[in-house]
Amino acid sequence: MNPLENIRVVLVDPKYAGNVGSICRVMMNMGITDLALVAPHKDLDWEEARKLAYSAEDMLGQLKIFKTLEEAVADCTVVAGTSARTGFYRDHAYLPREIAPVVLDSAVHHKAALVFGREDKGLFNEEIAVCTHIINIPSSELYRSLNLSHAVMICCYELFLLANNPSYVPPAECSPEADGKMRERLYETWSAMMLETEFCEKEKLDHMMLGLRRIFSRGKLTVNDARILLGVAKQTRWVAAELERLRTEK
Numbered sequence: 001m002n003p004l005e006n007i008r009v010v011l012v013d014p015k016y017a018g019n020v021g022s023i024c025r026v027m028m029n030m031g032i033t034d035l036a037l038v039a040p041h042k043d044l045d046w047e048e049a050r051k052l053a054y055s056a057e058d059m060l061g062q063l064k065i066f067k068t069l070e071e072a073v074a075d076c077t078v079v080a081g082t083s084a085r086t087g088f089y090r091d092h093a094y095l096p097r098e099i100a101p102v103v104l105d106s107a108v109h110h111k112a113a114l115v116f117g118r119e120d121k122g123l124f125n126e127e128i129a130v131c132t133h134i135i136n137i138p139s140s141e142l143y144r145s146l147n148l149s150h151a152v153m154i155c156c157y158e159l160f161l162l163a164n165n166p167s168y169v170p171p172a173e174c175s176p177e178a179d180g181k182m183r184e185r186l187y188e189t190w191s192a193m194m195l196e197t198e199f200c201e202k203e204k205l206d207h208m209m210l211g212l213r214r215i216f217s218r219g220k221l222t223v224n225d226a227r228i229l230l231g232v233a234k235q236t237r238w239v240a241a242e243l244e245r246l247r248t249e250k
């Protein structure tokens with residue numbers, strides 16, 4: 001399987017049709033054809049998109065549209081979000097060149113995603129939270145943020161280069177990795193556990209979960225890892241419920 005075929009480019013809430021068209025073209029240039037839009041602007045000028053796609057118009061007919069980012073990446077293992085900003089929840093950012101082997105290795109056996117934000121506001125913190133990795137493209141402090149289609153090009157170019165490098169050896173053995181749907185189930189169960197055991201107050205939960213998401217994304221999260229972590233949370237919630245029952249029976 002050509003891993004480039006397993007890579008999905010996800011555009012969150014794109015505003016300008018010209019960018020969507022240009023992105024169809026850069027993706028085809030780099031051999032990546034799975035494009036998904038999340039809640040695109042309702043007045044997107046598809047004719048304008050067609051013009052800029054030039055010879056890649058077919059991609060416009062094939063693109064998938066989702067309501068939420070979670071749905072767009074539900075079947076993806078590695079989900080690499082891009083951000084012009086660093087710091088706060090966006091530290092531990094990788095260079096496109098550093099992340100390329102992580103994405104490509106996963107894409108040999110699974111679906112993987114590159115996520116790009118709105119032209120004006122980028123990705124919101126809750127969208128960054130859905131990503132397993134963050135990519136930052138180094139740029140001049142004179143003007144940090146790149147045009148959306150240029151950012152897509154740089155990330156896809158690194159993947160194309162690596163996939164076509166004769167010294168790239170794809171991983172042979174495949175331990176199934178947890179996809180977006182399983183990861184979200186894991187985080188929901190852990191959130192509930194942390195509240196029910198009073199490990200953390202409701203107001204601090206979002207912050208705590210962002211930290212946990214980072215921890216669980218630091219290495220490869222296999223389906224078996226996720227099952228163990230789900231099991232721990234399930235049992236802990238059961239014990240917490242029993243304790244609560246004993247407390248109220250007294």
Ligand code: SAH
Nearest residue numbers: 082083084116117122136137145146148151
């Ligand atoms: N003002 C926004 C910039 C949005 S640019 C912000 O501060 O985030 C639109 C999108 O292009 C971004 O969401 C990101 O996906 C991509 N992008 C632009 N510049 C980038 C950079 N230097 N590194 C990584 N992605 C970048």
